[in-house]
Amino acid sequence: MQSYDAGPTDHEAGTAPLIEDTIGANFERTAAAHPDVEALVDVAQGLRWTYRELNDEIDVVARGLLGRGIAKGDRVGIWSPNCAEWTIVQYATAKIGAILVNINPAYRTHELSYVLNQSGVRMLISATSFKTSDYVAMVGQVRAEAPTLRMVIFLGTEDWAALRDAAVPAQQLRERMDSLSNTDPINIQYTSGTTGFPKGATLSHRNILNNGFFVTEGINLKPGDRLCIPVPFYHCFGMVMGNLGCTTHGVTMVIPAPGFEPGITLETIEAERCTGVYGVPTMFIAMQNHPSFADRDLSSLRTGVMAGAVCPIEVMKRCINEMHMAEVAICYGMTETSPVSCQTLHDDDLERRTATIGRAHPHVEIKVVDPETGDIVERGQPGEFCTRGYSVMLGYWEDPEKTAEAIDQDGWMHTGDLAVMREDGYCTIVGRIKDMVIRGGENVYPREIEEFLYAHPDIEDAQVIGVPDTRYGEEICVWIKLKPGAERLDAEAIREFATGRLAHYKIPRYVHLVDEFPMTVTGKIRKVQMREESVRILGLANS
Template sequence: MTAPALSYAHGASPTPLLGETIGTCLERIAAAHPDREAVVSCEQGVRLTYAELDAAVDRLACGLLTHGIGAGDRVGIWAPNCVEWMLVQYATAKVGAILVNVNPAYRTHELAYALRQSGVQLLFSASAFKTSDYRAMVAEVTGELSGLQDVVFLDDVAWGALAATPVDPDALAGRMASLAFDDAINIQYTSGTTGFPKGATLTHHNILNNGFFVGELCSYTEADRICVPVPFYHCFGMVMGNLAALSHGACVVIPAAGFDPAATLTAVAAERCTSLYGVPTMFIAMLADPGFDGHDLSSLRTGIMAGSPCPAEVMKRVVRDMHMSEVSICYGMTETSPVSTQTRKDDPLERRVGSIGRVGPHVEVKIIDPVTGRTVPRGETGEFCTRGYSVMRGYWEDPEKTAEAKDPAGWMHTGDLATMDAEGYLNIVGRSKDMVIRGGENVYPREVEEFLYTHPDIADAQVIGVPDEKYGEELCVWVQLRPGAAELDAAALREFCTGKLAHYKIPRYVRCVDAFPMTVTGKVRKNVMREESVDLLGLHDAAGVRTA
């Protein structure tokens, strides 16, 4: 009797991995396509060719050298999407500094932690974004950070001076020659199950190759123009966007500092973009924009939808109404650079709305029994694990958490529950960890719970994800109040959290209870809480939305 096929697949590929640093890649592409546009920032009115981009990066890189930044030093960037963000990304890569991405939505509590834990020595920051006064927040936390030596605001004279540093070709070439593509080059913070974010540490090899192969599966060439409204601080923007474009000589179009549906549609039409990125909520907003029919989107061919499950009907409208016949679904996590699986342009639409695709080139995936660790037969549910060039070095200065996530054989344990079918297509069916994905942002309930414990009236709090038609999931918190405390409603809790937690971590729903549903061993039954919340909040329609 033949044993059933196991849930294992590897991405055999005739295309070799890139064995170079990001800085070397930029110089190679700039030499091959000097007059091709590399970046267009619509809101800033800036256009740079690859020759101009490389020259600007060299000036800033030499500014970092004269500033005393060494290979392996940490340099932070706290800003929305702009040309300066991209210059910092590539300049730090050329000098071997580790870029620390700071989420533009962070508040002081989160900002201080990220800068302290990573040991940032130099921070580049916008002055403000939306309702956030970055200058005031930076001033509030700098006294706590002994390692932070300097802050440069992107609209100050200090930035202008650094960005205009005369190039010392010998010094820069000498630094670049000392770097290896396996060097750590980037730290991205993911919400932590222990209440604190973890710094996923990624190398040139991790993220350059991931961007390159995502671009390969989108059939990118130097003729492509990729509209990137997703944030650069996340892998979606800086890897799947910037590095996919860089490695193919394509152009990045930045529609605005933050996502705006009308600005994005205008940019696609005006710049004749061939590719458009977004999480499902962005595509939903663009399709619903009052001016949608007035934009000529016929230049679009492809794009990527990722970050959270996509409703099937939305995907069909993107293909039909936005001309994105080759649109791709990607699945991954920050710790894997990020993409592990991707749909292909020749996959039938049903596969693109009903799966997360197949394993990517040069990557392995398997589905295991979370208890025994054995690979399960195809069709059975288990934990999604992945291995290959894309898996992070580890969590910054946290070997214990690294060992929990990455086993001795090099497999990254994602915590997601998945299935693999006979043809190798995968589906995410749940999460063995408690992570909530709200509009593409990963939120670990424990981090929010830890913060809520500081509320004077809250004795205990349990945060769960509940279905939401717009964001995929929303946060709901069940709280036990201290004796004598007044009833707590969502508005009061939101007021307590505002300014201290990023907006996407603030619970939308609040339920005050005397006790939580518990197992006989004393564990909180969050699955029961979720089911009850769906009933109490009337979220059955949202729970029934079919997603890929």
């Protein structure tokens, strides 16, 4: 492993050693050390547990799963928005060595059927409904198509009480816990692919326990601090960076609502005196522009994480100046790397926390390579971001071919992201390899143009894509979301704003005004869909 100063690869040895516990053993260690600290608060349900109480509740559910015959390595699916039971099931399955399969609450029958069958789910724990989703009806429609599915537990019904009533003696749980290894697979998370079916990233205790721990180390949360978690549990941001980050440190997990609501999140931060809050950039934008924002007392906030997409500089500045989050961090990663590979630190200067994604996480190596040759590029030059270390997934569930495409023979995970590593080891993401626009032979990185447009007084958010062009191969198109009350902008106004400040080939030819961007539930912009819609709107199908 090369040292920090050795060259264009980078790693951070870290001050704390890797945790070699299982998730269950680590949780019990925290509960023993901080038994009376509040562990979990579900605001919507009015539920609260201390660490001692939550450990007892997790044990009851774990013993109930054993009583229902769930074996080590069996897959237990959970299909629900955020709630206390989600967290309890996360730790109960970890204690018995069952593999938790996270199912996106936005899925419909086609996707549900695929996930149940691809992972071989034996038990499904599901909400009954959420927003427009009737989970009971959808489970009924696909159950005959899922031959491995033997049991369905609906939350909020007598099913949950019956599961708890099935609890076997505590000794059987001890015996199961003693048989587990921290390198066992414990979680399958389906990545939101832009084409084809999603792939099941398979993660171990060691993968996600350590990643949650080191993310939380980086933002300086301590026992008794309180973290507001409005990001979804079915994704790494919620269950790893949120829940596991808290439970490795004796921090309180605060669930503001089943799904993200900016007003409720702000209300929860104030009422629960939260120390930190997590979110993707669109969540922070929504909170900062909510009518109640100026009236909320957010002075308890000190820290948090913004991740899931590259973070607009102006939004970050408002987090620090108006939300009191002086120690807020940027994190970068992907599900396949548990998820975080780079992070800014709580005491980094403003420039590093607004202009970069941070530097290599503890015990993780990173490098930036030429996507064509695989050779490491010089610092300051763009290339594909690759990472290696404890955090790299075990592989895609039952898909060795896709696994081999993502992880090379030397253990490097190839992310598909274009990055630049600075001389100080801090990195910036300049786009996706597939999102890079090639206009007349010039490589154009959408992120650079987006960051420039954020400085326009009328623009709330901007997303740049390439669209077909007969002359240049591709042209620049920008989708713009205006600030409330702003005047309409057209392509001529954007050209006038950019002329003399951006190279001519980076100035967007097309401008499309929108109220919202198409995005995944985790806040990632779906640029493939944007490109398809732009081609249709602009009549470029034959270009």
